[in-house]
Amino acid sequence: MATSDPAPVMSTAATRRGVSIHEDCEVTELRRVAGRAHDVHTSVGVVRADQVVVATSGYTGRLTPWLQRRIVPIGSYVIVTEPLSDELIDDIMPTRRVAADTNRVCYYFRITPDNRLLFGGRARFAVTVKESDARSGRILRRGMTEIFPQLTGTRIEYCWGGLVDMSLDQMVHAGERDGVLYSVGYSGHGVQMATHMGSVMAQMVGGASDVNPWGSLTFFPMPGHFGPPWFLPPAAPLFKFLDKVS
Numbered sequence: 001m002a003t004s005d006p007a008p009v010m011s012t013a014a015t016r017r018g019v020s021i022h023e024d025c026e027v028t029e030l031r032r033v034a035g036r037a038h039d040v041h042t043s044v045g046v047v048r049a050d051q052v053v054v055a056t057s058g059y060t061g062r063l064t065p066w067l068q069r070r071i072v073p074i075g076s077y078v079i080v081t082e083p084l085s086d087e088l089i090d091d092i093m094p095t096r097r098v099a100a101d102t103n104r105v106c107y108y109f110r111i112t113p114d115n116r117l118l119f120g121g122r123a124r125f126a127v128t129v130k131e132s133d134a135r136s137g138r139i140l141r142r143g144m145t146e147i148f149p150q151l152t153g154t155r156i157e158y159c160w161g162g163l164v165d166m167s168l169d170q171m172v173h174a175g176e177r178d179g180v181l182y183s184v185g186y187s188g189h190g191v192q193m194a195t196h197m198g199s200v201m202a203q204m205v206g207g208a209s210d211v212n213p214w215g216s217l218t219f220f221p222m223p224g225h226f227g228p229p230w231f232l233p234p235a236a237p238l239f240k241f242l243d244k245v246s
């Protein structure tokens, strides 16, 4: 079956090379055996791994406390309208280019190949769950109609959200800590970079030591961050205020 979703394409390429993928299988504990070798405890059993790469992005949690202190999970959301007429698209985005604003709490948008407006942004700094995604969708819709009042009566047909992995300097950080390799901190820009870092991490697993483009960066913890990000609710209005006055 032809597909435009890159995930099945990548997983097919991986399985063709002998990779075994286990979905719905949470890693609950990493117990170091020696060097990089770990017993990996999961919700369905334990495996002994010669090497472990942690790439948990916005879902980084107490499995790796050192990383958890350095990664803030922030919800990010997208809405997609019903198909728009050519006239309406000519009116709102005549060049059909991808656009983004420069705010701290930013919006980004583009016309999809089937003539819908895809409109994304942080909406609010909440941890994403199904119910709150719908609420974030409504906030995004308000933002969309402020920019494009022409879309006031337009139906939203899709809405989704997920977590992104914000580091303090909003840079990617990759390396090795306590025998565990990691690559995180894409800060909402991981589509290309995480894919690239996949091949960099594979080389590191293979023994290469000079391939990590982020190796010289110091990975600072987020001050005051030890578990769930208690500071996000007050941070959102602060950032929105700073966006207004700057």
Ligand SMILES: Cc1cc2nc3c(=O)[nH]c(=O)nc-3n(C[C@H](O)[C@H](O)[C@H](O)COP(=O)(O)OP(=O)(O)OC[C@H]3O[C@@H](n4cnc5c(N)ncnc54)[C@H](O)[C@@H]3O)c2cc1C
Pocket: 025, 026, 027, 028, 055, 056, 057, 058, 059, 060, 061, 063, 075, 076, 077, 078, 120, 160, 161, 162, 163, 164, 165, 186, 187, 188, 189, 190, 191, 192, 194
């Ligand atoms: C709504 C939205 C829009 C976005 N738009 C863009 C965009 O336009 N451009 C862009 O560059 N980026 C965008 N991003 C960010 C981009 O999706 C991420 O940066 C990228 O997916 C990171 O890839 P990754 O493989 O590192 O992590 P992810 O794709 O997040 O994968 C991490 C995986 O780790 C798994 N995991 C975590 N903990 C455990 C555990 N203990 N056990 C087992 N599995 C675990 C998770 O289930 C998840 O599958 C967007 C993100 C969202 C949510």
